[in-house]
Amino acid sequence: MMVREITYADAIREAMSQRMRADDDVFILGEDIGIYGGAFGVTNGMIEEFGPERVRITPISEAAISGCAVGAAMMGMRPILEIQFSDFVMIAMDNIVNQAAKMRYMFGGKAQVPTVIRLPGGSGAGFAAQHSQSLEAWMAHVPGLIVVQPSNAYDAKGLMKTAINNNNPVLFYEHKLLYNSKGDVPEEEYEIPLGVAEVKREGTDLTVVATGVMVHRTLEAAKELEKEGISIEVIDPRTLVPLDTETIIESIKKTNRALVVYEAVERGGYGAEIASMIGESDAFDFLDAPVSRLGGVATPIPYNPKLEKAAVPQVENIIAKVKSVMNK
Amino acid sequence: MANYTSEQKINMLYDMMLIRGFEETVEKLFQDGKIHGTMHLCIGQEATAVGACAALTREDKITSNHRGHGHSIAKGTEVKGMMAELLGKETGYCKGKGGSMHIADLNVGNLGANGIVAAGLPLGTGAALASKMKNEGYVVLCFFGDGSTNEGAFHEALNLASVWDLPMVFFCENNLYGMSGSIKEMVNVEHISERAKAYGIPGVTINGNDVLEVAKTTEEAVARARKGEGPTLIEAETYRWRGHSRSDARKYRSRDEEKDWRKNRDPIARFKLQLIEENVLTEEKFAELEERMEKDLAEAVQFAEESPEPSLDTLTADIYA
Numbered sequence: 001m002m003v004r005e006i007t008y009a010d011a012i013r014e015a016m017s018q019r020m021r022a023d024d025d026v027f028i029l030g031e032d033i034g035i036y037g038g039a040f041g042v043t044n045g046m047i048e049e050f051g052p053e054r055v056r057i058t059p060i061s062e063a064a065i066s067g068c069a070v071g072a073a074m075m076g077m078r079p080i081l082e083i084q085f086s087d088f089v090m091i092a093m094d095n096i097v098n099q100a101a102k103m104r105y106m107f108g109g110k111a112q113v114p115t116v117i118r119l120p121g122g123s124g125a126g127f128a129a130q131h132s133q134s135l136e137a138w139m140a141h142v143p144g145l146i147v148v149q150p151s152n153a154y155d156a157k158g159l160m161k162t163a164i165n166n167n168n169p170v171l172f173y174e175h176k177l178l179y180n181s182k183g184d185v186p187e188e189e190y191e192i193p194l195g196v197a198e199v200k201r202e203g204t205d206l207t208v209v210a211t212g213v214m215v216h217r218t219l220e221a222a223k224e225l226e227k228e229g230i231s232i233e234v235i236d237p238r239t240l241v242p243l244d245t246e247t248i249i250e251s252i253k254k255t256n257r258a259l260v261v262y263e264a265v266e267r268g269g270y271g272a273e274i275a276s277m278i279g280e281s282d283a284f285d286f287l288d289a290p291v292s293r294l295g296g297v298a299t300p301i302p303y304n305p306k307l308e309k310a311a312v313p314q315v316e317n318i319i320a321k322v323k324s325v326m327n328k
Numbered sequence: 329m330a331n332y333t334s335e336q337k338i339n340m341l342y343d344m345m346l347i348r349g350f351e352e353t354v355e356k357l358f359q360d361g362k363i364h365g366t367m368h369l370c371i372g373q374e375a376t377a378v379g380a381c382a383a384l385t386r387e388d389k390i391t392s393n394h395r396g397h398g399h400s401i402a403k404g405t406e407v408k409g410m411m412a413e414l415l416g417k418e419t420g421y422c423k424g425k426g427g428s429m430h431i432a433d434l435n436v437g438n439l440g441a442n443g444i445v446a447a448g449l450p451l452g453t454g455a456a457l458a459s460k461m462k463n464e465g466y467v468v469l470c471f472f473g474d475g476s477t478n479e480g481a482f483h484e485a486l487n488l489a490s491v492w493d494l495p496m497v498f499f500c501e502n503n504l505y506g507m508s509g510s511i512k513e514m515v516n517v518e519h520i521s522e523r524a525k526a527y528g529i530p531g532v533t534i535n536g537n538d539v540l541e542v543a544k545t546t547e548e549a550v551a552r553a554r555k556g557e558g559p560t561l562i563e564a565e566t567y568r569w570r571g572h573s574r575s576d577a578r579k580y581r582s583r584d585e586e587k588d589w590r591k592n593r594d595p596i597a598r599f600k601l602q603l604i605e606e607n608v609l610t611e612e613k614f615a616e617l618e619e620r621m622e623k624d625l626a627e628a629v630q631f632a633e634e635s636p637e638p639s640l641d642t643l644t645a646d647i648y649a
C-alpha cells in the first residue's frame with residue numbers, strides 16, 4: 001500500500017471522493033461545500049471533479065437539508081450531509097432523532113437510512129459558545145444512531161468509508177483542531193470496523209480512555225508522566241456507538257485504575273457513560289481506585305483564549321488528574 | 329387532463345367509503361378497548377386523500393402525517409395490515425411497533441405517516457431528489473395540514489424543492505384547525521396557497537371535498553412535476569368531522585359549524601349524488617359497494633384479532649440495519 005502523510009481534512013475528502021468514484025449513489029450536500037470548499041476546506045476541489053449534481057450546495061436550511069438527506073437515503077441514495085458547525089445540528093435534530101434514528105424500527109424493519117452526517121465540533125479555535133460545542137453524548141443517547149469520533153487522519157479515512165457503506169445513520173464527529181493535523185494514510189481505500197478501539201500507548205499503572213482531540217493531549221501527558229515514573233495506557237474508542245467495551249475492560253484488569261478524558265461538559269457527557277460501564281463490568285473487582293472522569297467545565301465555551309482553554313481539559317489538567325487518581 | 333371512466337369514478341367512491349368505514353370501525357374498536365393509545369381520524373376528509381392519490385401512479389410516493397389512515401388506503405396500502413397494526417399485531421405493516429402514526433408501505437410508495445408536524449416535507453424533498461438523481465421518474469406528494477404551514481420545515485422544504493426543481497406536490501389539507509387552533513388566528517394570509525408566491529411556485533386553493541376537482545388539480549401539478557418544472561402548492565379546503573384525537577372535547581368550534589359541514593358538504597354524499605345524476609351509479613350499486621366495504625372491513629378486523637402479538641424478543645429487533 002502506498003502511504004503518505006496527509007491531513008485529517010485531506011483524509012476525509014479522499015475517503016468521500018473514492019467512494020463517490022466507486023458508487024453513483026454516494027453524493028454530498030451542504031452549505032458552501034462547492035467552490036468555497038466548506039467552512040473548513042474539507043470539500044475543496046470536489047465540485048470540480050464531481051459537478052454540482054453530486055456536490056449539492058444547499059440553501060441555509062438545516063431542517064430541510066437534513067430531512068432531504070434522510071429521505072434520499074430511504075430511497076436508495078447514500079447522502080453525506082455536511083453540517084457546517086456541529087452546533088447547527090440543533091436545527092436538524094428532528095430529522096436525526098425523530099426520523100432517521102427511528103424509521104427502521106417504526107416501520108417494522110422495512111426501511112433503512114444509509115446516510116452520513118458530518119459534524120465539525122469542539123473548541124479551541126476562538127469561535128465562542130455557538131460554534132465550539134461537543135454534544136456527541138446527545139446523539140449517543142438515541143437508539144438507532146451510530147456515533148463515530150476519529151482522532152487522526154488514518155482513522156478519519158477508514159471510518160469515513162465504513163460510515164458511507166453502513167446502512168444506518170452515522171453521526172461523524174470531526175474536530176476543528178484536527179483538520180490540519182497530519183498522519184500516515186494509505187492511498188487505497190480501507191475500512192475501520194465500528195466498535196473497535198485502539199490502544200494508542202501501552203502502560204501499566206492506569207488506563208485513560210480518551211476521545212477526539214483528548215487522545216492527543218493524553219498522549220502528551222503520558223510522555224510527561226513517564227518521566228515521573230507513571231506509566232499510563234491510552235485507549236481511543238474511535239466509535240462511541242457501538243463502543244468497544246472489551247478492550248477497555250481488559251486494559252483496566254491489567255492496570256487496575258481508570259480515568260476517562262473528554263472535551264464535552266463533564267456532567268452527562270459520554271465519558272460518564274464509559275465510566276459507569278467500567279463500574280458495572282467485571283473490571284470492577286480489579287480496581288484499586290474509583291473510576292474517574294475529566295471533562296469540560298459546565299460552562300458555555302467562552303471567547304477569550306485563556307478562558308476558552310480553561311473550559312476544557314488541557315495537558316496539565318490531565319497530568320494532575322492522573323496523579324490524583326494515583327494518589328501521588 | 330384525463331376524463332375519468334365510470335369504473336375509475338366508482339373506484340374513487342369505493343375508496344372514500346372504505347376510508348370512512350375504516351375510521352368508523354377503528355373508532356368503535358377504540359371505544360371497545362381493543363385499540364389503545366390515540367388516533368387521529370380523517371372522517372370528512374376522504375376526498376383529499378382519494379382525489380390526490382388518483383393522480384398518482386403506484387411508483388409515485390407520498391409522505392403523510394398523524395392523520396394518515398386515509399392517505400394510506402388511497403395509496404393502496406391494505407386495510408388488513410393497517411388494522412393489524414392498530415391492534416399492535418405482528419402481522420401489522422410495522423410488526424405492531426409503529427401504530428397509527430407510523431404506518432408505512434414502501435411497496436406502494438407510501439413512505440409513512442409521521443408523528444411530527446411538517447416532518448414529511450423535508451423527507452419528501454429527499455425522496456424527490458433520489459427520483460431525480462436516479463432518473464426514476466416518480467413524483468413525491470406530501471400531505472400535511474394547515475397547522476404544518478407555520479413550521480419552519482414547511483418553508484425550508486418548499487424553498488429547497490423550488491430551487492432544485494424537485495418533482496413534488498405539496499398538498500395541504502386545510503381542515504380549518506390545527507388541533508384547537510383556528511387557522512384564521514394562526515396566519516395572516518387569506519389563503520395558505522398564497523405562501524407559494526414566496527418560493528416562486530404556483531399555489532392554488534380548491535374545494536377539498538370535491539374529489540374530482542382534487543384529482544384534476546393534482547393531476548396538473550403532477551404533470552408539471554414530472555416534466556421537471558418543479559413543485560406546486562395545493563391547498564384543499566376540507567373539514568375533519570371528529571375531534572383532533574380521542575381526547576378532544578371540541579370546545580373551540582360550534583356544533584352548528586360541524587353540522588353544516590356534515591349535512592351540506594359531505595364529500596361522499598356529494599360524489600354519490602353526482603354519480604347518480606351522471607347515471608354512473610344507482611342506489612342498488614351503492615348498496616352493493618356498502619356490502620363489499622363491510623365485508624372487507626370485517627375480514628380486516630378478523631385478521632387483526634386472530635393475528636399473534638409480537639414476541640418480546642422483537643423489542644430490540646430492527647433498531648439497526
